[in-house]
Amino acid sequence: MQFSKRLDNVETSAIRELFKLLGKPGIISFAGGFPDSAMFDIEGIKAASSQALNEQPGPSLQYGATEGYDPFREQLSEFMSSKGISGVGPHQLIVTTGSQQALDLVGKTLLEPGDVVLVEAPTFLATIQCFRLYGPTVLGVPIDKHGVLVDVLEQMIIKHRPKVIYLVPSFGNPSGALTSLERRLKILELCVKFKTIVIEDDPYSDLYFTPNPPPDSLLALSPQVPGSRDWLVYCGSLSKVLSPGLRLGWMVGHPEFLSRATMCKQFGDAHTSTFAQATAAFYLKSGRMPATLEKVRSVYAQRARVMEECLKQEMGHSIKFDAPLGGLFFWAKLTGLMPDGSPHLNTALDGAVLAKKAIEHKVAFVPGAPFFASNVDHQTLRLSFATADEQRIKDGIKRLSQAILEA
């Protein structure tokens, strides 16, 4: 059987191999990129799905519009308002099967061989792979804890004339970085100046650990930079805040773009599960979301604090990191030192080598290399604190420090 050449652009993820090992008994995993199942508001979802089947059985189980189920779109419009994104009506967004599908629709609608896409370095690895299946060159732009370096971004725009810039401004996976307000405004100016499409992927902004939410999304800020709204595509998701299993995301963008993306979606999966959409619509309508978010934030914030302490205490000089202000991840860099500051004797030590040794010590994380579209930094690691409770975080990081001593 001969497969299409577009598959040659994507390697089977090294991470998949790692995930096979996670089933081993006794492993403490910081490898996942998912929320804690214990955070799900099962009672609320149960009530919402009953309501959907009792009050709207036909529409919940029948084919629906490709753009999405209207009562859900209305709730999403209101949910965005509550996040400071006003003026996006129900018909100015389309529902997607998770935000992963939004990325796929961006690729299908916009990208082809010869195009260049700029992404943060590091960025969400499934975005890199998803886009590459459509043939463009994907290049990474360096970031720090305040987000993408906008001066470098501008230089790279001038040099590469990208069709699309993909950013996760709030608590990105894997970096945890939070793009500053100043840089957000600069990004909006750049997209207008260079007529470049900016994809804002925003699944984590509700998961902030500070008393106040992070700076407004690019979409919410766009009225401050005339013309920028036309170049923005915003991708939202309920996966990190309500439930990934519902597979519900959405997309806001220029009407012409949304109409093309809708056509692609029609031939991609016809529409997103109306059963899931109706359930989520009743859930959002129930008013339980603010309390759910409150709880999720406080639990993750506490786990992040514990992980920060443990990393400092156990890993000492062996890694550098900026503690995240939200999201699910610590992003760390190996320094080449032992925890006590003496040089590490293994000059081949990198994230992948350490991950293997860590598995022997029954702790797992994801090496950072696959998160780079270009200029790979192999000395990096991603640690998720979302799914382990405090004791397991403590035990896991101790194991990790053992692993680094022996690696």
Added chain:
Amino acid sequence: MQFSKRLDNVETSAIRELFKLLGKPGIISFAGGFPDSAMFDIEGIKAASSQALNEQPGPSLQYGATEGYDPFREQLSEFMSSKGISGVGPHQLIVTTGSQQALDLVGKTLLEPGDVVLVEAPTFLATIQCFRLYGPTVLGVPIDKHGVLVDVLEQMIIKHRPKVIYLVPSFGNPSGALTSLERRLKILELCVKFKTIVIEDDPYSDLYFTPNPPPDSLLALSPQVPGSRDWLVYCGSLSKVLSPGLRLGWMVGHPEFLSRATMCKQFGDAHTSTFAQATAAFYLKSGRMPATLEKVRSVYAQRARVMEECLKQEMGHSIKFDAPLGGLFFWAKLTGLMPDGSPHLNTALDGAVLAKKAIEHKVAFVPGAPFFASNVDHQTLRLSFATADEQRIKDGIKRLSQAILEA
């Protein structure tokens, strides 16, 4: 905003324009391609979704494997057994977000510019469009009521060397045709002889109106033709028999193909809703499916009988058709005559012209032209009997006969 060139291969469907008119009050619609909501086993689905959230809340709401939720795959394996497809274990199939996604994954995994795909003429129009987005040339092979003309198919294989042949052997949309056992075996021989991939799309085979089910699927027959199983991809769906809103389909194929398709799916929507999968798993496990199928079959069979009678009585000589033995559709051809056999005076009369006139008479159907990938026959129409009760079928066909008199 500049869109990718692949979008140039697909025209916005004329049918979408028609569907906008369907909202008009008082219209009797034979235009839909969907099952009747009144057939949904709401109580059974309600019980199944409660069970999913009570007994498996974590897995039902969390991220899941791209290949599908194992308990659902197990149930699908058993469901196939009950349809005569034995020997397909749970790990020899992958779950898709409706069978529309299976088609999209076929396209993404296999097709590229320069390839040729053969399809039945007429065939499911969303397949034509879905495939075209990946760049191949799609050509139609003529059919009759016993399915694709296998001799012509062989000639076209020799001439065009297609990479993929797409068939709906049982009660295809829109033709309603039922491929004979003899032709099914010949198709299997052809795929081995010419090393050509055959996609068997099978959403309708459970909807038969005869005492006995239709001939076995190509997949079930494949052991009779050594080597044919390697070239087959089977697409199943719960949309027409349980609920389209769950968006659940599945795909069986060569392990190498499934592994590539799974990778594409990973970057397409990560996985299909685990909530929907868990619900359907409990539903299938509940044992209610056979009774549901029994009911659906008898209701649709009765509606098909009524439509056949009405068409004969009201439309007389103006159309030709073969009454379907299953499925959801009548496929009819305009003869150029009036119901009484006199010549129709409008020489420009075709499916599209009649559809417009029909809307004036408050009855809707889909003109047949968009269902042809090549050699379009404009004198055709598709009439669905699935969603109208007997009285509405009678009234609707009367209106249609008025429309043809005035068209």
